[in-house]
Amino acid sequence: MKFVISGFYGLGNTGDEAILEAIIYNLRDQLQNPDITVFSLSPEKTAKEHQVKSVYRGWKQQLKEKVQALKRADLLISGGGGLLQDTYPTRFLFGPLPYYLLIVFLAKLCGTKVMFFSQGIGPVNSTWGKILMKVFANMADFVTVRDQYSKDLLKELGVRRPEVVVTSDIVFAFQPRKDTACMDSLPPQNRDSLVAVSVRPWFDQVKQFEQIAKILDSLIEERGVTPVFVPMEGHHDAQASEKVLAHMKYSKHCHILGTDFSPNQYVNFIGECQLTIGMRLHALIFSTIKGVPHIGLSYDKKVESLLKRNGMWEFSAILEEMDVEELTENALHLLNERQQYSEIVSRNALELKQEALRNVELLKDRFL
Template sequence: MSLKIVISGFYGLGNTGDEAILEAIIDNLRAALPNPDITVFSLSPEQTANTHNVKSVYRGWRRDNKGKIRALREADLLISGGGGLLQDTYPTRFLFGPLPYYLLIVFLAKLCGTKVMFFSQGIGPVNTRWGKILMKVFANMADFITVRDAYSKQLLHELGVTRPETVVTADIVFAFHHKEDDACLESLPLRGDERLVAVSVRPWLDRRDYYGHIAKALDELIELEGITPVFVPMEGHHDVRASEQVVGHMNHRSACHILGPDFTPNQYLHFISRCRLTIGMRLHSLIFSALAGVPHIGLSYDPKVESLLKRSGMWDYSFRLEDIEVGRLVDNARYMLAHRDSVSTIVRQNAAQMRQEAMENIRLLKAKFLSQGEDGR
């Protein structure tokens, strides 16, 4: 009997990191389980169903709530995750906002008699009083939790989420099945001998100062190292606009390229694998770089980014967003370009360890829930 699984996350909204998470979960579930029956809650259910050959139900509350309840009632297991779902960086008002949404899905699953696993999640920040109350009440309903870093486990305990067993693993994207695909590279007007540097920027709150810092550093690297910066928009038009902001501050803007926003996670990953270096804000641009053994300098706007950079061995070369020093950024990038092979070796070794830890998410799921699915709830 196949395990019936519902996956709940930030899916169908065009975020490359979250779509990579979904692809990694589905591919690895299919590799590890006998014919899993998978349903995904998605904002674009038809697209998700066609892309991954799964069932899909509209994730929002505006429609098809009966479909969500029916899927949860029929399921053996709800996978909540992965990614940074449980946080209140964005406004959390009573039942509106990411944190209450995902916890209400958990609550619905438990009302339907379905087991719940928080899967490879990054927790926090959770700073509001209401967010802390919701976490303590509803997150304790989970049957089992894996988190992608030690910071998340510590935060769960500080929030009073102590009932479910919690294990630190790694982001499931470290178990992504990378395939050859040069669509991104072929979309660019390149000669073929460029020193490509992937750049990932995103809008962040009301901050604008970092656009100028990144622009100045890239200008210097173009002059000193002859690099060709290529901006990789990990969240569609949001990141395209942020990339355009950086390019608008540059003197050598004609030396830059911005990839289109509609490539697949695998295509972006494969493009990054062809680069000499990544300078990135988005977490999954840095995870893609680690997966491909590409040296990377992170610009951390969130503890999840700093945590990843420490695990990949690149934190000493990286910066918190508010602490960017253009001169040091340029020096660090030049060092990585000059010593690429040795830095790449460090990255590959650390990524191999995180790949093993990412696969633990699947092994633990099988150990905790497979026999229950086969025997019936």
């Protein structure tokens, strides 16, 4: 079977690269010799890393090659991840939302079936975004979404023609392979009592950097932990990490990992930590996979949805409603009772993995 995979690939976002790796692995695991082409901003790198064909994802180059790939394909897999949203400005034909929907439209013009695969939908707030969703998202042949919120939003937006099934993020079916590169990059004396920290820029909001700094300073004072920042999106997250460090009394007790580690290397590192405090969805998913208790700082419904499914919501907070004292107490509690909460997270991770595997099972049922 021939596939084209369209998503936020080749742009250095660890979560999205983990999504791609998980999709490819599970297609190969459950199907015989799938023929895979990925639309990527770094096609040569994507082709080499995953042993697939790859075409430049943007409109300015290789349009003919994109059309040819779609004509050859049996199925366009759109996703996974949060592709269909207008958090970032959506103009007539520019922005994530129109891009991914126009790829869907192009696939249908080529006679290719379309599956929205393990997607997180929204937010979609602009009038133009809502029109685009109602017109083009209804062209999909089948849809799986990673949470109930996404299914409800699709219905609210008037996307009712394709069947929609709630599964979970395909990264829960990621297969980690042992790799100690991240840990080896730290000084030997700073490899105990690790706390993974994942922060990101979020428009003009900066208050959270000072708040996270206070929480980390308290954990260093009371428990002697070593906070290690995990930059899930390269220099963007590294710069956000530096902003937290600028507010800390004990910044010399902290480290920022390099920005060029692979998803597999990051997930292995997070698995060695006692606790994760994070904004990035896939840093929290990595923590869930590895049974690491965590505090999520929800800047988006997708983060809240995950935390409610994996049992960590009661210890977490909406980003704009952070209470430093409460979150510090929650962090100390999770550290003190780590084994208990690790078991809870691990049990929920097994259920979420089974739901993630359903994405490929449903694909087989509908399209084979």
